[in-house]
Amino acid sequence: MVLRGDVAVLLEKAPSKRQALAEAAFVFFAVLGPSSVARLGRGAAVAVELALLAWGLALLRPWESSRRGAWWGVLGLVVALGGAGAGAWVASDAEVNKGFSLSMAPLVIRALGMCLLVAVLLWRDGQGPAQVGLVREGWARELLLGGVVLVGTYVVHLAASVPLAAVAVALKLAGQELEARKGVAAALLDTGLGIPAFAAIMVVVTGFEEFVFRGFLVPRLRVVLGGWVPAVLTAAVLFSVGHFYEGTLAVFQTFVMGTWFGFVLWYRGRLLPLIVAHAAFNTISFALMLWLSRSGLLEKLPPL
Numbered sequence: 001m002v003l004r005g006d007v008a009v010l011l012e013k014a015p016s017k018r019q020a021l022a023e024a025a026f027v028f029f030a031v032l033g034p035s036s037v038a039r040l041g042r043g044a045a046v047a048v049e050l051a052l053l054a055w056g057l058a059l060l061r062p063w064e065s066s067r068r069g070a071w072w073g074v075l076g077l078v079v080a081l082g083g084a085g086a087g088a089w090v091a092s093d094a095e096v097n098k099g100f101s102l103s104m105a106p107l108v109i110r111a112l113g114m115c116l117l118v119a120v121l122l123w124r125d126g127q128g129p130a131q132v133g134l135v136r137e138g139w140a141r142e143l144l145l146g147g148v149v150l151v152g153t154y155v156v157h158l159a160a161s162v163p164l165a166a167v168a169v170a171l172k173l174a175g176q177e178l179e180a181r182k183g184v185a186a187a188l189l190d191t192g193l194g195i196p197a198f199a200a201i202m203v204v205v206t207g208f209e210e211f212v213f214r215g216f217l218v219p220r221l222r223v224v225l226g227g228w229v230p231a232v233l234t235a236a237v238l239f240s241v242g243h244f245y246e247g248t249l250a251v252f253q254t255f256v257m258g259t260w261f262g263f264v265l266w267y268r269g270r271l272l273p274l275i276v277a278h279a280a281f282n283t284i285s286f287a288l289m290l291w292l293s294r295s296g297l298l299e300k301l302p303p304l
Contacts, residue, residue, distance in 0.1 A: 006269035010133065010219045013126045020223040023121055026052075026059055027212060030077065031114060032242050034084040049081045056117075060124070073120030080113030104191055104201050111208035118216050132215030133271030142268075146276025149264055153257060153277050160256040164249045184246050185289045195290065199283040206278035210261065213239045215271045218262055232262030 014020065030052050037044040056077040062070035086106035122131060129135070193201070213235055221231035236258030243254040261274050 006135070007266065008269075009130050010265075010269055011222065012131055014131075014219060014223050015125045017224055019125070020220040022059060023125075024217055024220040024224065026055055027114070027118060027121070027216065028238050030056070030080060030117070031084070031110075031212060034081065035242070045085055049085050052081060053077060060120070067124065070120055070124060073117050073124070076113045076116030076118075076120060078113070080110050080117055083107065083109030083111070083113055104193065104205075107205050108201060111205050115208050115211055118212055122216070131219065132211060133265060133269055133274075134215070135270060138270075139272060142270050142272040143276060145268075145270075146273040146280070149261075149273045149277035150280050152264075153260060153281050156256055156260045157253065157281075160253050164252055168249055185293070188286060188289060189293050193286075195283065195287050198286050199279065202279040202282045202286075203275070206282060207275045209239070210271055210274045210278055213258065214261055214265045214274055218265055228266045232259060232266060235262055 015023065033048045033052055034045045037048050056074060060070040060073045061067055062074055083106040086103070086109070118132075122128065191198075217235045217238065218228075218231050221234050222228055225231050225234065236255050239258040240251045240255035243251050246254075261278065264274060265271065
């Protein structure tokens with residue numbers, strides 16, 4: 001298959017299959033590792049973070065004279081783990097108190113740290129922004145294209161939601177899933193954020209998610225798996241497993257949306273439309289939650 005130039009550039013100076021697998025695995029576990037063990041307590045979270053720090057040092061080897069700039073990657077890893085650890089501790093406290101809590105500050109800190117870490121990994125491999133789909137040329141057009149991708153996102157989301165809702169009713173999971181969604185909505189509303197502040201945070205958080213799970217992981221997985229389709233699907237699976245807190249069916253919805261974003265990246269070779277669409281989708285969802293809450297309809301939603 002012959003790729004267009006803007007897609008082929010994603011694979012320029014790509015690392016070896018072994019190196020690509022090591023980087024992809026490390027980044028995935030650095031993003032989700034600490035939060036995955038939150039229910040086991042703070043001790044488990046600290047142990048995982050120390051293991052990830054050791055793994056990162058072994059991967060970056062910043063003490064070598066040719067890799068001194070990799071210390072920035074170590075800094076990014078420390079910042080990311082700090083944010084992830086803080087989020088895990090908040091989640092652990094919420095679990096003890098039989099509640100659910102979301103704190104935006106740890107999410108933003110983790111996002112910034114992971115972006116720095118991934119940027120250093122790209123630099124170490126001799127790659128740059130173009131290899132994750134960030135290109136200055138035509139940025140205004142790509143920004144506008146984000147609106148088209150947003151419309152497609154809603155179409156894909158609705159197409160996935162209808163059969164999943166039917167499955168939930170058939171398996172008698174609808175009430176449980178609705179309560180999980182209401183819990184997430186309540187936690188988001190408890191942050192006290194207004195729509196402009198939430199939108200600004202989403203630019204950072206979803207920018208990090210697209211940068212890591214699409215811009216970085218999809219090309220790395222393309223090297224490992226040898227094809228774009230398995231790379232896109234695998235990245236979507238990795239992206240979706242971090243959304244179990246929203247409910248089991250939400251994981252499948254997230255997988256479908258992650259697949260959609262991955263195929264757009266494969267088709268366009270640009271990341272900006274995905275960031276715009278993802279941030280806008282989350283912000284519109286938050287605005288709807290806010291309206292439902294203020295109107296009193298959120299509490300009145302009955303189990304299906």
